[in-house]
Structures are given as structure tokens and as C-alpha cells.
Amino acid sequence: MKVGRVAAVLIPPILFGVLFIAGWQLLVRGADISQFVLPAPSDIWSSAIDQHSGIFADARYTGLNALVGLALGTVVGVLLAAVAARLPIFGGIVTPLVAGLAAIPIVALAPLLTDMYSVTSSLPRRLVVAVAAFVPVFINTLRGLSRLSPVHRELMQSYAASGTAVLRTIRIPGAMPHFFTGLRIASSLAVITAVVSEYFGGESVGLGSRITDSVGQSDYPAAWATVLGAVVLGLIFYVIALLLERAVLGRRATAAL
Amino acid sequence: MSQETTTSEAPPPAVELSGVHKTFALRRGSVVALEGIDLMIGRGEFVSLIGPSGCGKSTLLRVIGDLLPPTGGEVLVNGKSARRARLDQDYGFAFQQAGLLDWRTVQANVELPLELHGVDRGKRQRRADELLQLVGLSDFAKQRPPQLSGGMQQRVAIARALAESPALLLMDEPFGALDEMTREHMQTELVRIAGETGAAVVFVTHSIPEAVFLSNRVVVMSPRPGRITEIVPVDLGERTDDTREAPQFYAAITQVREALRGRAVDATDDVVAGIERAQGAL
Amino acid sequence: MTTGVNAHPRFAGQQHRLRLRLGRWAGRGLLVLVGLVVLGAIWEAYKSWGPADGVSVFGARVLPRTSDEAMPHLSTIWHAFGAQEVGGAITLGPTKTVLDSVVSAAWHTLRWAGLGFAIGVTVGFLLALLMDRLAVFERALLPYVVLSQTVPLIALAPLVSKWGQGWSVGPFTWERSTSVSIIAAYLAFFPVAVGMTRGLKSPSAVHAEYFRCCAAGWWKTLIRLKLPSSVPFLIPALRLAAAAAVVGSIVAEISIGLEGGIGRLILEYSQQATGDPSRVYAAVIGAAVLGLLAAAIVTAVDFALWRYHRGTGAR
Numbered sequence: 001m002k003v004g005r006v007a008a009v010l011i012p013p014i015l016f017g018v019l020f021i022a023g024w025q026l027l028v029r030g031a032d033i034s035q036f037v038l039p040a041p042s043d044i045w046s047s048a049i050d051q052h053s054g055i056f057a058d059a060r061y062t063g064l065n066a067l068v069g070l071a072l073g074t075v076v077g078v079l080l081a082a083v084a085a086r087l088p089i090f091g092g093i094v095t096p097l098v099a100g101l102a103a104i105p106i107v108a109l110a111p112l113l114t115d116m117y118s119v120t121s122s123l124p125r126r127l128v129v130a131v132a133a134f135v136p137v138f139i140n141t142l143r144g145l146s147r148l149s150p151v152h153r154e155l156m157q158s159y160a161a162s163g164t165a166v167l168r169t170i171r172i173p174g175a176m177p178h179f180f181t182g183l184r185i186a187s188s189l190a191v192i193t194a195v196v197s198e199y200f201g202g203e204s205v206g207l208g209s210r211i212t213d214s215v216g217q218s219d220y221p222a223a224w225a226t227v228l229g230a231v232v233l234g235l236i237f238y239v240i241a242l243l244l245e246r247a248v249l250g251r252r253a254t255a256a257l
Numbered sequence: 258m259s260q261e262t263t264t265s266e267a268p269p270p271a272v273e274l275s276g277v278h279k280t281f282a283l284r285r286g287s288v289v290a291l292e293g294i295d296l297m298i299g300r301g302e303f304v305s306l307i308g309p310s311g312c313g314k315s316t317l318l319r320v321i322g323d324l325l326p327p328t329g330g331e332v333l334v335n336g337k338s339a340r341r342a343r344l345d346q347d348y349g350f351a352f353q354q355a356g357l358l359d360w361r362t363v364q365a366n367v368e369l370p371l372e373l374h375g376v377d378r379g380k381r382q383r384r385a386d387e388l389l390q391l392v393g394l395s396d397f398a399k400q401r402p403p404q405l406s407g408g409m410q411q412r413v414a415i416a417r418a419l420a421e422s423p424a425l426l427l428m429d430e431p432f433g434a435l436d437e438m439t440r441e442h443m444q445t446e447l448v449r450i451a452g453e454t455g456a457a458v459v460f461v462t463h464s465i466p467e468a469v470f471l472s473n474r475v476v477v478m479s480p481r482p483g484r485i486t487e488i489v490p491v492d493l494g495e496r497t498d499d500t501r502e503a504p505q506f507y508a509a510i511t512q513v514r515e516a517l518r519g520r521a522v523d524a525t526d527d528v529v530a531g532i533e534r535a536q537g538a539l
Numbered sequence: 540m541t542t543g544v545n546a547h548p549r550f551a552g553q554q555h556r557l558r559l560r561l562g563r564w565a566g567r568g569l570l571v572l573v574g575l576v577v578l579g580a581i582w583e584a585y586k587s588w589g590p591a592d593g594v595s596v597f598g599a600r601v602l603p604r605t606s607d608e609a610m611p612h613l614s615t616i617w618h619a620f621g622a623q624e625v626g627g628a629i630t631l632g633p634t635k636t637v638l639d640s641v642v643s644a645a646w647h648t649l650r651w652a653g654l655g656f657a658i659g660v661t662v663g664f665l666l667a668l669l670m671d672r673l674a675v676f677e678r679a680l681l682p683y684v685v686l687s688q689t690v691p692l693i694a695l696a697p698l699v700s701k702w703g704q705g706w707s708v709g710p711f712t713w714e715r716s717t718s719v720s721i722i723a724a725y726l727a728f729f730p731v732a733v734g735m736t737r738g739l740k741s742p743s744a745v746h747a748e749y750f751r752c753c754a755a756g757w758w759k760t761l762i763r764l765k766l767p768s769s770v771p772f773l774i775p776a777l778r779l780a781a782a783a784a785v786v787g788s789i790v791a792e793i794s795i796g797l798e799g800g801i802g803r804l805i806l807e808y809s810q811q812a813t814g815d816p817s818r819v820y821a822a823v824i825g826a827a828v829l830g831l832l833a834a835a836i837v838t839a840v841d842f843a844l845w846r847y848h849r850g851t852g853a854r
Contacts, residue, residue, distance in 0.1 A: 036701065100571065
């Protein structure tokens with residue numbers, strides 16, 4: 001029965017989550033652990049309620065940085081992947097560079113970009129997010145565009161179809177699932193990168209800054225509450241990417257992993 | 258390659274092969290896939306290529322279709338060079354895996370070659386409707402390939418291959434992945450469709466009964482180097498469900514089998530000779 | 540070359556493939572160098588010919604200014620490595636150069652990241668095994684594994700530091716650097732958990748059914764079928780984990796305020812650097828090299844395990 005299957009999928013994680021939170025609460029209260037070490041879920045929740053307007057405002061700022069960076073990185077990633085698929089020499093040069101970029105701690109670029117632009121704090125942060133988002137989108141989209149099954153290749157050859165026609169009719173639609181895989185990875189990466197980029201100096205606004213400030217004031221429930229906000233923001237981005245994938249691909253959408 | 262347009266009154270044969278030769282270069286040495294192939298296929302004729310694995314039948318099909326260049330010899334399709342015939346879309350190709358595009362509807366799949374060649378939307382749709390009716394899939398026009406069975410997908414692939422009313426169909430074991438019952442049904446359908454459109458067909462297969470049922474002539478090939486060993490004419494008249502139970506059917510099957518087998522002794526020699534030749538070049 | 544055991548077609552093929560792969564990597568390395576040269580040329584070209592105030596679109600600067608503060612010459616960056624350290628907490632002595640600082644900082648970060656990588660890979664690996672053994676664990680834990688990466692634990696690095704403070708078990712004492720490694724492990728475990736989970740599931744139904752026919756238990760199937768099949772999934776996952784461990788270490792250093800690592804060095808240089816940003820570039824290049832080094836180590840492991848890649852053309 002379908003209901004039984006849905007229950008089997010949903011119940012273990014929900015049960016696990018509930019037990020985890022309950023256990024956490026009991027541990028903190030029972031062992032009388034100070035909030036400097038580990039705040040109880042109830043303290044975190046009340047702090048979240050108290051500060052919710054501040055957290056929302058910061059979430060909007062960080063979320064906007066993440067969104068702009070994500071959009072920019074995605075567009076550049078797709079364009080470069082399309083060129084790399086069409087021109088193998090370009091692909092041969094760019095692909096290893098991007099693989100190298102993937103190995104580099106991208107957030108380390110934040111101070112550099114602040115020097116280069118040094119106008120407001122948002123642009124360098126958004127650029128860092130863009131670079132971080134660009135990498136998975138480029139890699140996955142290129143992978144999708146490069147896959148051309150032998151039977152499709154021969155079919156297109158028998159039609160004397162041009163390279164662009166092949167790109168349009170086969171490679172691009174075939175690459176869509178791969179693109180969305182990259183987009184899903186990039187979307188949650190964008191939020192994390194946006195939060196972390198606020199560590200490297202610049203204006204003290206945004207979720208990352210708020211977390212650092214709270215920790216600096218030893219207000220750990222507030223810090224955790226802000227973390228909760230960041231988690232929710234990351235989830236929102238991920239879910240939107242997932243829904244977008246479902247809307248475009250319909251039945252072809254892949255599972256959440 | 259010269260662009261021949263025949264000036265005689267009779268239209269040119271569908272396929273004309275003279276001394277066709279194909280060698281594949283390996284990392285070390287080479288393999289002779291086809292040697293000295295001479296074959297002529299008339300308009301509307303149904304010809305099967307049959308032979309053991311490695312006899313070059315799929316290679317020959319692709320040489321005819323200009324998907325592989327021959328190393329030597331001449332290939333004329335519809336009186337033109339193979340390349341010209343491909344550019345002019347004089348043939349349709351059907352592969353073993355149907356090769357449909359999962360993200361398009363059945364109708365859009367059939368329209369694909371027309372779309373690629375700039376036919377306008379209205380004409381495309383009408384032609385697709387026609388073809389789907391021909392293969393009996395009109396009701397499934399708006400479905401997507403993953404929703405269809407293997408046999409149905411192959412029918413869509415055949416419809417697509419006929420989109421531009423080619424004079425020639427090239428088919429590479431299209432029924433290979435289907436079960437026997439579906440296969441027999443598809444064979445009957447294919448004979449009907451080929452008859453109705455008047456297209457010549459070059460059909461690669463592993464199955465002797467299939468080759469006999471479908472063809473006017475069965476071309477028996479032997480492996481490495483790929484050669485035509487015998488051409489068996491088949492005269493069964495109009496193909497019906499009863500044809501498969503007629504004694505002439507079995508006689509023809511036996512003939513083809515003998516041709517395959519009877520050459521098997523020589524074929525082994527050729528295989529060994531071929532390997533020796535290849536190794537000698539290593 | 541084609542004598543003795545190497546004349547056997549099977550071995551000849553393996554050697555040939557190994558040579559092909561080495562050749563491919565050399566070719567790629569060459570293209571990377573070309574790419575870097577091209578990038579360097581674009582940098583200097585823009586500096587020479589680009590508008591002095593950068594390019595602005597609707598008031599927001601899109602391309603940077605070409606001044607030496609904003610974009611140092613490549614030669615300036617090169618020379619920055621040789622510059623003397625001014626002294627202070629980050630140096631080990633008055634005669635150290637920037638290069639010495641960068642190298643020693645990178646080395647510290649590498650050690651911390653390495654420990655984090657080891658811990659993360661182990662945890663991720665065990666988690667994947669657990670989820671493979673009991674399907675209910677997979678259903679319960681996998682969503683949280685995915686979710687874990689949305690939690691910026693890096694933010695709570697000071698907390699992690701506090702938890703471990705002064706804690707010791709036997710000869711092992713929790714240093715502040717251990718906290719950094721723990722953060723690195725947290726980021727590194729995820730790709731390994733996901734990659735191994737996929738890898739353990741990857742054997743085809745045909746293979747899995749065959750093992751069932753042989754009455755091979757879970758353990759035997761694991762060792763002989765699932766683990767070898769997971770290698771093509773494990774290697775890219777290890778690469779991601781190595782990069783994640785480095786990133787985690789760098790950011791955790793800053794968050795905890797731990798001195799000696801390259802993350803801290805970058806921050807210090809950027810705070811000092813009002814007239815001379817080239818040192819920051821030097822430190823960032825050091826961090827980049829560190830990341831590449833970590834990836835290169837994983838690639839070396841890849842070569843060691845290459846025989847399990849046989850037949851998979853995918854990378």
C-alpha cells in the first residue's frame with residue numbers, strides 16, 4: 001500500500017529527529033549542563049523567538065548574497081560548460097582549471113576580492129558565492145553535455161545534422177538532469193559560503209556575523225538560534241532547487257541524493 | 258565522389274556495392290572487416306545480411322549508410338555516392354536500441370528528422386500522423402518513450418526512419434531485443450510497411466527464420482575477413498501468418514543454414530588466416 | 540616489451556592502460572599550465588589596458604580597478620614571497636621571509652586538515668557501512684547526513700573548542716588544533732558517507748544475485764563485491780573530502796583564533812595590508828597550493844587503486 005511505503009520512508013527520520021531532540025533536552029537538564037557548553041533546545045527556541053526579527057533581517061541579507069551569487073555562478077557555469085562541450089580545446093584548458101579550483105578553499109578568496117573591489121561588503125561576498133556555485137554547476141553540466149550515447153550519435157550522423165543541431169536537440173535536453181544535480185549542490189553550498197564569507201572582515205551584517213557576535217558575547221543560545229536560521233535558509237534554497245527540477249523535468253527528476 | 262544522376266529511364270538500383278573493402282586500424286596492426294563485397298539491391302527489394310558475429314554485417318550496413326567510410330571500392334546509393342545520399346536523406350536508419358529521445362513525445366520523436374531539415378510545423382505534424390497510423394500507434398502520439406514497450410518503441414523508430422519517404426531503409430537488428438512473439442508480429446508489420454511504401458530494405462539479423470521470412474534474398478556472410486559467401490533467393494510469395502508453417506519456409510531456412518554451416522569449415526580457415534594476418538602485423 | 544609475461548594479452552592491456560592514464564595526466568598538466576599562463580596574461584593585460592576605475596554597471600563595480608592596490612602586478616606578488624617578515628606573533632624569528640611563513644603555516648594547516656580528513660573519512664565510511672547493513676538506519680540517518688551540511692558548524696567552532704578544553708585521555712590531550720581537526724572532519728565526512736553509500740549500492744543486480752546464490756553472507760559480499768565496486772565512487776568522494784577538510788581547517792582556525800595556520804595568516808596579512816595587498820595574495824596562493832596538494836595526494840591513492848577502475852571509463 002502506498003501509505004505504508006510513505007510511512008516507512010518518513011517515520012524513521014522523523015522518529016530519529018524527535019528522539020534526538022528529546023534526548024538532547026533531557027541530557028542538558030538532567031546533567032545540569034551550563035548553556036556555555038551546550039544550550040538546551042528549549043533555550044535555543046526561546047532565544048530564536050526573542051530575536052526572530054533580527055535573525056530574519058540577517059537571513060534576508062545573507063540570503064540575498066547567496067541568491068545573487070548563485071544566479072551569477074549558475075549562469076557563468078552553464079555558459080562555460082556549453083562552450084567547453086562545443087570546443088574541446090577550450091574544454092581541455094578550462095576543465096582542469098576548474099577541477100583545481102574545486103580543490104582550493106574558495107572562501108580564502110574573500111579577502112582578495114575585498115581588496116580588489118573594496119566598495120561595499122556585499123559584492124566580494126557575492127562573488128565568493130558565485131565562484132563556489134559555479135564549480136558544481138560547471139562540472140555537472142559539462143558532464144551532462146558530454147554524454148552522447150552511440151546510438152544517438154549515429155542517428156544524428158545519419159541525419160547529417162550539424163554540431164549545433166546536435167547540441168540543441170540531444171545534448172542540452174539530455175544534460176538537464178545533470179544540470180539540476182549541479183544546481184542542487186550549488187544551492188546549499190551558496191548559503192554556507194555566504195555565511196562563512198562574512199567571517200573574513202567587512203560589515204558586521206548577516207547570519208555569519210550574527211553568529212560570531214553572539215559567540216563573542218557568550219550568548220550561545222542566540223548563536224545556535226542563528227545557526228538554526230542558517231539551516232532553514234539552506235533548506236529553503238535546496239527545496240526550491242528541488243521543486244524547480246521537478247517542475248522542469250517532471251518524471252525525469254532524480255531522487256534527492 | 259561524382260554526383261551521378263542517372264539518365265537512363267529506369268531508376269537506379271537502391272544500392273550498388275563494387276569491391277567494397279574495409280580495414281580497421283588497431284593500436285597494433287589492423288583487422289580486415291570487409292573484403293571484396295559486390296552486391297546490388299534493386300528498388301523495393303528486401304535483402305537480409307546474416308552471418309556469425311564478426312562477419313562485418315553491421316559494418317557493411319554502416320558503410321552503405323555513410324556512417325563509416327570504406328577503405329576501398331565503390332558504394333552507390335540511389336545512384337549517388339553514399340555521402341550524397343546521406344546528405345540528401347535518401348535513406349532512414351533503424352538501430353537495435355530504438356534510440357528514441359525520452360524527453361520528447363512519440364509524435365515529436367517521429368518529427369525529429371523533419372524538424373532538423375526545416376520542414377514547417379503543419380507539414381511535420383501531418384506526416385507524423387500519417388506515419389503513426391502506418392505503424393499502428395496513432396493512439397500513443399502524446400505518450401513518452403519510457404511508457405512504451407520495446408516493440409512499440411521500435412515501431413516508433415521505424416516510423417521515424419520513414420519520415421522523409423526514403424527509397425531505402427537500413428536496419429541493424431532492430432528486433433534483436435524483443436521477445437519471440439513480438440518479433441514475429443513486428444516482422445509481419447515490417448513486411449507490410451515496406452510493401453506499402455515501396456522502400457528497399459537492407460536488414461541485418463542473427464536469426465535465420467527472421468531473415469527468410471522478411472527477405473527476397475538472404476546474403477550469407479562469413480567472418481574475418483568479412484565476405485559474402487552465398488546469396489540465397491527466397492520465394493515465398495505474399496507473407497501471411499501461415500507462411501511460417503509452410504514447407505517452403507523450412508526448406509528456405511535449411512538452405513540458409515546449410516550456406517552458413519557449409520561455409521563454416523572454410524570460415525574457420527578464414528578466421529585463423531585472418532588472425533594470423535593480424536598478428537603478423539603486430 | 541612484448542616478451543615474457545608481458546606478452547600475455549591481459550598484462551599488456553593493463554600496462555598500456557596505465558601508460559595511457561599517466562599520459563593523460565601529463566597532457567592535462569600541460570593544459571593547466573597553458574591555462575594559468577593565459578590567466579596571468581589576461582590579468583596583466585587588463586591591468587595595462589583596463590579602465591583605471593574599473594567597470595561599473597548601474598553603479599555597482601563589475602570589474603575591479605587597475606591600481607596596484609587593487610590588482611598587484613604578478614611580479615609584485617612574486618617578490619612578496621621574498622619580503623622580510625616584520626615580526627610579531629606570526630613569525631618565528633626576525634629573519635623569516637613571507638615564503639617561510641606561508642610554508643610553515645600551510646604545513647600546520649595540512650597536519651590539522653590531515654587529521655580531520657582521516658577522522659572524517661573513517662566516520663563517513665563507517666556510517667555508510669551502518670546504513671548498508673540496516674536499511675532502517677539509512678532511512679533514519681540519511682536525511683540528517685544531507686542536512687548536516689547546511690549547519691555551519693564552523694560557526695560553532697569556539698564551542699567545539701570549549702567542549703574539548705583540557706580534556707585528556709591517556710597520552711592524548713585535546714589541543715585547540717584538535718577542534719580545528721574536528722571541524723575539518725565534520726566537513727569531510729559528508730562526501731565520503733554519500734559516495735560510499737552510492738558505491739555500496741552500485742553492484743549490478745546480476746552480481747548481487749550471484750553472491751546470494753553462493754550463500755555469501757553480508758560480510759563476504761561486502762569484502763568481495765561491494766567494496767571493490769565502491770572504489771570508483773570512493774576516489775572522487777575522497778577528493779571532495781580532502782578539499783573540504785582543508786576549507787574546514789582554514790575557516791575553523793579563524794573562527795577559533797588559532798595561530799599558526801594559513802587561514803589565520805591570510806586574515807592577519809589582510810588586516811595589516813593597507814598599502815601592500817601582495818602579501819595577502821601570497822598567503823592565498825599558499826592556501827590554494829595546499830588544496831591542490833591535498834587533491835594530489837588523493838590522486839596518488841587513486842593510482843594505487845587503479846586496478847579496480849578497470850573497465851570504468853568514467854571519472
